[in-house]
Amino acid sequence: MKKKSVSSSLSRRQFLKGFGSGVAGSVALNKIASALPLQKTLEKAANDANRTPLNLSVNGKTYRLSVEPNRTLAEVIREDLQLTGTKVVCNHGECGACTVLLDGEAVYSCHILALDAEGKSVTTIEGLLGGEELHPLQKAFVKKDGIQCGFCTPGQIMAAQALLLKNPRPAKEDVLEGMSGNLCRCGAYPKIIESVLEAAKTD
């Protein structure tokens, strides 16, 4: 499976690994990581005292938040902003369900820290809507039935959006490549491919 480019240099796994040794890549993390043993660090990180201010721009709106530095972008989107369209399936950067756009690039939001999204613009599935109106890409997924249970669907659509932003007229091979980082356990792939090609046609 192709892994999406994660624009942050720091993935969550690296973060956890580096936690005790102080090699984590952002200032806020280093401060905590060097001072405390792992268990205490985790505990403290989850407590209010360790929150860090964060200005997060999501779907064109800026939120002034205060978050624990170990929280992922997916967690903050789902829990703090209650934008539950973004799903978490593996929480390990393996399936694409949590895909959002970060400055127009598809990223796995479970695999990037919320703090690393500061200063960038995040788009979630909700952000594709124009009011109540579906985006043409979303319409194409309904028309071509690129859905079964629908749980992977927001991630599929965001991956497709990133692909179409880069390549508005993709060939089928481009679609296979662009969508290969998003698992669909229901196996709706043939119709997901059709949906993306349909959107490319109508866009």
Add this chain to the structure above:
Amino acid sequence: MADSKIIKSKYFFEEDFTEELAEVSANKYADWNKKELKVVGKPVSRVDGYDKVSGSAVFTFDVILPNMAHAKTLRCPHPHAKIKRINTKKAEKIPGVLGILTYENAPKISWYGKSFLFDPHLRYEGDEVAFVAAENERIAEQALKLIEVDYEILPFVTDAAEAMKKDAPKLYDDGNIRGGKPSVYERGDIDKGFEEASAVAEQTYKTQVEIHNPTEPHCSVVNWDGDYLTIWDSTQGVFSVRDRVADVLKLPASRVRVIKKYMGGAFGAKLEAGKYTVMAALLARKIGRPVRIALDRREMNLSVGNRPDSVQKLKGGATKDGRLTALYQYSYGAAGAHPAGAGCSWALRTMYLCPNVKTEEYTVYINAGRARPFRAPGHVQGFFALEALIDELAEKIGMDPLEFRIKNHTDRDQVFDAPYTSKLLLDAYRVAAEAIGWKNRPQPAGSDAGPLKRGIGMSSQIWWGGGGPPAYATLKLNRDGSVRIIAGSQDIGTGTYTILAQVASEVLEIPMEKVEVLLGDTAVAPYCGSSGGSTTAPSVSPAVRDAAEQMKAKLLSGAAAHLNVSESQLVYRNGVIHTKGKNKKSMTIREIARKMGERVLVTTGKREANPDGYAINSFGVQFAEVEVDTETGKVSVKKIVAAYDIGRVLNPKTLENQIHGGIIQGLGFALFEERIIDRNTGKVLTTNLHDYKLPTVKDTPQIDIRIVSKGDSKISNTGVKGVGEPAMIPTPAAIGNAVYNAIGKRIKSLPITPDKVLTALQS
């Protein structure tokens, strides 16, 4: 109109027959003529499409309640252990921890027969040790790390063959074989059958453990309101969850409400109430707050079901002219640590005409997560073996494998000695063989030149999937002429919301936009069974038709009263009722509804009884075309042609999607999916979606679907058979046979990984 009676209803559901009393409709309706249908049978877009593509669909995973606490489960890290001592003091002290349950403070609730909700005897890696609720998941996770458990480590066994040996570590006092003996089926005289055979093939085939891995994890959100418990659950069966939870918590069923609106897949893993749901309910009551519990991917791969593995020793005999004389199966499979079915002999018993059959099957306990039904339980495994054996026999007698299958076609179910209501398998063979180019397959096997060898293989398929009563649907007419269908079924991603709306729209001749469907709520909906066994559409769609037809009758009678004419003078067309002849008078549904007041206009439809003396089965065939890279051992599936007799198609768009899904899951099972346990430590090595390999979009073959059936009016008023499971059954077998056709060597165990291919090529 609304005629009904109560009967004893019996039909096959997943692994066994269900038998219960059911009120059934006695109403008879004209057969639908495909040509005249306006909505049913048309490629209507999913009615819940907007919710699912906009992100506004609220799955159980997404439910947020005020003051909701979050739970996590401590699971046993060992394959087999006993808790000597458990101390939760330190964990309780973490700020934000709200409550902890263990076997010491939780009620002793019996679970899995001989075990308990919390059992200090832990029988697999992943068994439940403690359950923590906290302000958020992260705090709950920390608390798990601070629970101190002294385990007495016990000897373990993680392989069915090992577990069957006398001196194997025991999971239960009475041994590791479920029921202490094999389950045996016999017809005719197996020895005589083999004597009559001029060719005999004998072979052992193996299939692996497969994990469901639906994208939405198993999850529940529970909330107490006094003694009234509401559960949002990611489940295939709201009533099955309600009944189980009410039983174990000793609550009246009327005080438990289970809701499921959207669910991110299940494939059989969510047919039963989860331990986590009951634990959450217990803890929610204790802490006085709603509790959410969602399993993580590791737990999904350890603890909530799998397709059991199988070792199948098969022997078959045939005459020179291609008549099967005997079929024998000796097999065993691992149920995991608790009772579950691991049988897989229905394929061999029912698919082909054969007078002498014997099967002996063992279900074995091992120290690993318990099996659950998985999309066509038993059949996917059974067909892989049976269809390979059939090909081997065909080769032995020098007959075309397709011709051999046609020769052994049967129009009767041989286990119950009953005719099928319909069986169009021969048509399916014909159109599919033509579409794949069966005649042009490499002959003999392995004769394709070059390092990339092409091959074609096939597999037949049989499944139950006729559904049956009880299944009810309420239909409510609103004052404006729009309607709501309410049924206790659930849409698990297959399109149930859509097909039921289509049925009501068809009968009442009103646009789809005027039909709303509410499913998955035990507080308001009449009973329907769980969504499994490919029974949902065949069970529930006739109940909806019955409800809509009753509503139509009510409307006619209302119009007759208002217009002062007899009903026989009225015609119902496009949602308008008018008098025949000149001086036409008419009323729209909306006008009648407003006159009557919506309280009156409620009907409840019922699934009619299945016909006596018949077997109801779906049939199909898949042909696979593969390409095997003989240098790397990689198998690519290029094309699948799938032809089915599944009765009436309600919606070709969602049907195609469902068949695609079955084929792609079958492809994953054939080529890469496998739960791997390390024999030395007894621990599962494949607990995430990187190590457990699922098919991706790039693995998708070209898929060509042909439906040869139009509708089976013997079954029900909609004539539908289910397709969810049939879609997956033949795929691994067809791929296995295609690989043989490509390289001339048979891979007898799934998944067909490159190392197995290369080893076979070198042998």
